[in-house]
Amino acid sequence: ATALALGMLHIIHRDGLADIDFIKKHVQGYDELVNDVLLDFTPEKASELCGVSVERMIEFAHAYAKAKAPFIRLGSGLSRYGNGAMNCRTINALPAVVGAWQHLGGGLLSSASGSKFVGKEVMQQAHVDAPAKRLMPMIKLGEMLTNPSGTAVHSLYVFSSNPAITAPDQNVVRKGLMRDDLFTVVHERFFTDTCKYADIVLPATTSVEHDDIYNSYGHYTIGTGYKLIDPIGESRSNWQVISELAKRMGLADEFFKHSERELIDQIVSTSHRISKDDQNLILQGEPVEMTLPENYKLDFKTPSGKIELYNPHDVEPLIRYLPPYGDDAPFWLIIGNDIRILDSSFCEVEFDDPELMKLRINPKDAKVYNINDGDEVEIYNQRGSVRIKGYYDEEVRRGTLVTLGVWWQSQSSDPNVGINVLTADRPTDQGWGSTFYDVQVHIKKADV
Template structure:
């Protein structure tokens, strides 16, 4: 039997897959050849998904903590015992502190609207209790707001239109490791490709040209490229007159960013900046692909504002194959309000920031957080300020419930662990953020042991707490129908995917001057905001791994083997200045924390920059990871994270290496 499903993971591609089932067991998994983006292929990570599904490490029954928080020692309990304890503790929290003392902390372990997606699953239950709202600031909020300020929508160009492009700028993105299906359309275009990335990534190596600016200087580079275009008189005056707002003011701002000034800011040669500006000026259509990594710094929102303006200067927004592709989420017309039902809240409640979990658990007052539900998330591995997150989770007066598949670093801090289903074991609906397809996920196999879907867990918990709101007991099929109101649900379920009609981009006009930005307290014009880490040393960026997806697959034996030991790449000049050779064991540290790794000395990174992949589990990496060094600090728009605005000191572990040699008897 073949069952159509959908990859749930935090990747722009939103793949449609096919599960082969024999006698109730999943025996094969492959990409759906009929899906125009998936085209029969999955990635190196998801190709091992069935190993995860059947792993001996799966959590398959409820557990209660028996050791200290952080030790990861548990005893098996029944579902009745788990539900009774959770219900009793939540009733007590609400009675003593009010519902806002409960924090439902959702991550992107699943992008399914029914079972996950940063707060959709279980939100009705928490609304009835009056729990705090969870603001998913950790991923893309700064860039999303930046694009919205310029275009009125977060939706950009359809990536399938890349086939019409003549020039494609891959700006701060590495699709061959994180969303490789879009690369197929880029290849099919035959366009001249330019990678703009501090690291010569797998994608950059395949491009015609690679520019390596200093991290966090993208807005300055974008404004400098527009300076070159305008200096040539190559702006599209007709498009600007009819389809933009604030050109005169913006032109004055562009004039400030001369190639010489931009070269000083970005660390790029002047002639490379001018040459790329001239290439853009004479090439129509030009497309820009940017992803979430480039906006994770102090000026990330402004960087995306500037990028969204560039096709407005050249007129590319009016040409098929031209424009900016950051996220397609703004194109989906889904009834999310009917799904989450904020009308069930008994009164207005506060919002807690996902990016500031440590602060929220340690410093929040009025009331303090007394109960934490962690759903589709592993904040010890994925959040900034790893030390602060651990301190917050270690509070004995904090009741923590974790819904999980595996014993992650976060599970080790739970009071109650509930076994959750994985994607082939439940119903779900997904919308890609890298293309225009809705995808249906049909349950293919029964869950192992006592695993329950997230929706069923909250239905059972609502019943145990005596909650009478009928909406809390809607089935998964009813939830899907409410979400997809106005869409052909039967066709989606039958065919497995459905392309939505794109909304206009820009919604009205390209707003070089944004009143909405000004009302939010920002410069109404695109600007360059420098990186803000007050530390010294090298800038450390932690981009997506080729083998892990956030921390998903961080426990897969084969993918861990392929990834090898934790590595940090340094430029030869920076390594020599620190007495570090290729293969040395090193310590990476700042005032926030530290981790250990192996040095890779290579010119794949530019001078002044160090790079390491994210996604490691601390328990498999010496007890800490790169996020031990990242600040719990906000970007310019929306309180986004600043993972790449991070300075560190890197030193060789000479003394430790000598001790190891003595222990091995080789010194």
């Protein structure tokens, strides 16, 4: 993604398509970008790295720059690489250079929370004096559970997650979950694979059994969801369990005595960006689209007040090409989304499909490895291996393998492991993000 964006930026500059007036007024670091990066990052170099032909790249760059209001919807997948942060930063440079932000409907929409109307301040209680927190990224769960010289983890409380399936480096994670001296509690609505490793399984409420507030995700609407029925059986919400644990641990802070509804009231009423009328509507259960201030797209919340292509305070001050991690293997593995599930959520549903987990491979690649359409194959790297049936697909780029969905173990093509046995716990270049797509594998016909 970085290579393609830099190639496009080179073309936009070279062909006089940049909006210089907008850049002078609203962008910091364009000259540095041109002189230090773009002049040497030719379309030919970009094409070699990203696989898009020079002709298509030029066509795309011109179409984008000449559009009346160019708009980019930035997804999350391209951030799941070792250079994920740089991918996002570089793509964000495109609307800046062509001045897209000044046009109605133009710009870029991501899932970042910079434009949030309600935040986490009420729940995080940052003003409370507490011991220094340990940095324990979820992607490092396997290492934390198995590394005797690292951070000691004696107990594990799992909620809203299924790490036995969704965490990277699955073999190491499951080895850690098997520790006899690890006390594990799983708070869940369904009996997931992680429940099999638990000492105690607690039943959780569904969204119709507790009060909650729902922030926007790719839009500007906020709403509450108040419970419709009492919790079934002994089910409890996340907050109810946390509050009860705090009481039993002797934490006397008044914060833990609040109900979910009271906390929702605080979250909404303390937001300085929501009008009182809208606050009342939200608390009444109405979904409310936020009112955006005039000219909000040109109000950049940076120290300079501009879009900072050059940020002197960042560890990488200027956007540039950074390579992904990769592995010592010939095929990139893309673990895409299956529209029937979300990560491993909804896997509890019964599907009218006897083969949920399958592999797609370009026929030309398959023939090199003597793989017939529908053959069972083994894909593997230094972290593990998965048996899966491979099917020809002309749409899959050569050198790439594609599988969709993160399925529960009972639905996996391999009786012993899931697809995340192949992924790594390596972090992104910034922010401790996951790198689920930055994985390469070998392939061979499976032994009978």
